[in-house]
Amino acid sequence: MWQAEVRVDLDAIRENVSRLRAGTTAELMAVVKGDGYGHGMVPAARAALAAGADWLGVCTLDEALALRAAGLDAPVLAWLLAPGLPLHTGVVAGVDLGVASLSQLDEAVEAGRRAERPARIHLKIDTGLARGGATVADWPALLDAAAKAQSDGPVEVVGVWSHFVYADLPGHPTTDRQLAVFHEGLAMVERAGLRPRYRHLANSAATLTRPDTHFDLVRPGLAVYGLSPVPGERYGLRPAMTARARVMLTKRVPAGAGVSYGHTYTTERDATLAVVPLGYADGVPRHASNTGPVQLGGVRRTISGRVCMDQFVLDCGDDPVAAGDVVTLFGDGSDGGPTADDWAEAADTINYEIVTRFGSTRVPRVYDGAVP
Numbered sequence: 001m002w003q004a005e006v007r008v009d010l011d012a013i014r015e016n017v018s019r020l021r022a023g024t025t026a027e028l029m030a031v032v033k034g035d036g037y038g039h040g041m042v043p044a045a046r047a048a049l050a051a052g053a054d055w056l057g058v059c060t061l062d063e064a065l066a067l068r069a070a071g072l073d074a075p076v077l078a079w080l081l082a083p084g085l086p087l088h089t090g091v092v093a094g095v096d097l098g099v100a101s102l103s104q105l106d107e108a109v110e111a112g113r114r115a116e117r118p119a120r121i122h123l124k125i126d127t128g129l130a131r132g133g134a135t136v137a138d139w140p141a142l143l144d145a146a147a148k149a150q151s152d153g154p155v156e157v158v159g160v161w162s163h164f165v166y167a168d169l170p171g172h173p174t175t176d177r178q179l180a181v182f183h184e185g186l187a188m189v190e191r192a193g194l195r196p197r198y199r200h201l202a203n204s205a206a207t208l209t210r211p212d213t214h215f216d217l218v219r220p221g222l223a224v225y226g227l228s229p230v231p232g233e234r235y236g237l238r239p240a241m242t243a244r245a246r247v248m249l250t251k252r253v254p255a256g257a258g259v260s261y262g263h264t265y266t267t268e269r270d271a272t273l274a275v276v277p278l279g280y281a282d283g284v285p286r287h288a289s290n291t292g293p294v295q296l297g298g299v300r301r302t303i304s305g306r307v308c309m310d311q312f313v314l315d316c317g318d319d320p321v322a323a324g325d326v327v328t329l330f331g332d333g334s335d336g337g338p339t340a341d342d343w344a345e346a347a348d349t350i351n352y353e354i355v356t357r358f359g360s361t362r363v364p365r366v367y368d369g370a371v372p
Contacts, residue, residue, distance in 0.1 A: 004245035004278050006358045008039045010047040011369035012240035012332070016226050017051035019236055020207055026214040028207075029055035029077065029200070031221030033063060038283075038356040039225055039241055040365050042070045047369075048224055049074055057219055061085050064095040077122060077159075079132070087111035091119045096158055100124040100133045105145055105155070112154030121146070122159030122198070125185040127178040129165050139185055143192035150194070159198035159217070160189050167205035167213075168229045175206070179213055205229040226332070227340055227351045239339060241355050242331035243283070243363075247296070247323050248311070249275040259313050260305030265290055267304075272316045276327050279310040283357035284329070285347040292346050295328045295337035297321060330354070 021028050030053040036044030045056050045067060056072065058064050059080035067076055078090060079098025087097060088111040099105050099121045112119035123146055126133030134142045149155045162182050166172035182201055189196065199215040204223035206213045209230065222229050226239035251273050259265040259273065267273075274296065280286045284307050292303040292312070297319060304315040314327070333339040340354040347354070 002246070002364070004282065004363050005366050006363055007242040007244070007366045007368055008043065009240045009368045010043060012226050012238040013039070013044055013047040013224060014051040014369070016224055016237050016240070017048045017053050020220050020223055021052040024207060024211065024214050024218050027054040027217045029053065029057045029217055029219045030224050031057040031219055033057065033059040033221070034356050035359050037221065037225050037352065038359045040367070041066065042072070043367055044224070045072055055217065057221070061087065061090050061095070064090055065093055068093045068095070079122070079124070083107065087119065088114035091115035091117060096120040096122055098122050098124055098132070099146070101138070102142060102145055105142065105149060109149050109154045118154060118156040120156050120158045122161050123157060123196075125160065125162050125182065127162040127181040127185070128174060129163050131163070133162055136181065136185070140188055140192070143188055143194060147192045147194055157194050157196050159200060160186060160196050161200045164201065164203055164206055167203055167210065168231075170205070170209045170230060175210065203229070208235050222352055225355065227355065239332040241340070241358070243329040243358050245276050245278045245327050245329070247274045247321060247325045247327060248277045250321055250323055259315065260308060262306055265305035265315070267315055269317070272318065272321055273304070274314040274316050274321050274325070274327070275311055276314060277311050278329070278363070279308045279312060281309045282360045282363050284312060285343070285349065285354070285357065287347040287349065288343065292329070293338040293342050295335070296325060300336070300338065
């Protein structure tokens with residue numbers, strides 16, 4: 001018997017990757033950072049590779065090394081690298097490294113020397129996100145230094161890349177401006193004498209909506225897990241995660257009873273309350289107090305009162321409900337139940353945050369579908 005669980009459908013991940021793969025002639029990098037967006041990094045990576053993904057993408061060196069430790073030998077890019085990390089361990093393990101500054105290039109050079117093999121690097125240009133990446137002003141100096149380092153031997157420039165700001169809003173003019181800057185950056189790459197194998201720019205949204213941005217490699221993340229990056233569109237994707245729990249306790253209360261901390265909810269009539277053992281320590285957003293949708297007994301309901309650290313309450317009125325009944329917070333929506341998108345709307349956030357929240361060790365992940 002289980003109290004609460006997150007179920008991950010690996011068949012859905014495979015179907016989503018197959019769909020994405022069929023929509024491009026570029027190679028495909030399945031992004032599995034953040035513990036596979038809360039779905040489990042290694043099982044998600046295996047499912048994605050089984051469906052035809054060519055690469056895996058992560059943020060941290062530790063994530064990349066964990067994939068290698070699990071026996072996954074597909075190309076892996078890690079791009080969020082703070083100063084002073086043992087990058088040579090990544091080079092030895094065949095991990096590609098993101099480089100966005102002269103200091104990061106220096107560390108990659110040192111890593112290649114320590115590993116006694118060239119560090120495979122992807123140079124990142126900031127085309128407008130103003131986050132990672134070298135500015136357009138700093139780009140020529142980075143390219144010249146990278147060309148020299150490649151000539152000297154400790155690095156190999158494998159890729160050039162950037163990241164979109166507004167690809168989730170198809171038609172936004174910023175996307176075209178970024179694409180133009182990326183083309184200018186690529187022209188500078190050629191003038192510097194570099195010939196990287198991979199040019200990559202497209203995230204999930206651009207993979208689905210902008211084939212002109214696919215270049216040699218696309219990097220879908222959210223779409224791998226069946227969630228759409230574009231509000232109101234589904235693109236045939238199937239959500240892979242379902243979060244649910246069993247009712248812990250029921251009780252009858254009179255009209256006018258305050259519910260949960262602060263009594264931000266008051267019963268309008270005599271009612272049955274159901275206490276559900278999931279809270280913000282497990283991934284339920286506190287911002288979903290009085291708004292979070294669930295399904296219980298085939299009926300859509302809304303959380304009553306504040307979400308607590310470990311539990312929340314439902315006002316079930318006069319409906320029959322008993323301890324042990326299953327409450328679904330979100331799933332694929334095929335049975336009319338809530339989805340991660342519904343929760344994102346209720347909590348005034350994005351679907352990315354909803355699924356990545358459910359990585360708590362208190363809530364076990366259960367996998368459906370054949371595990372590769």
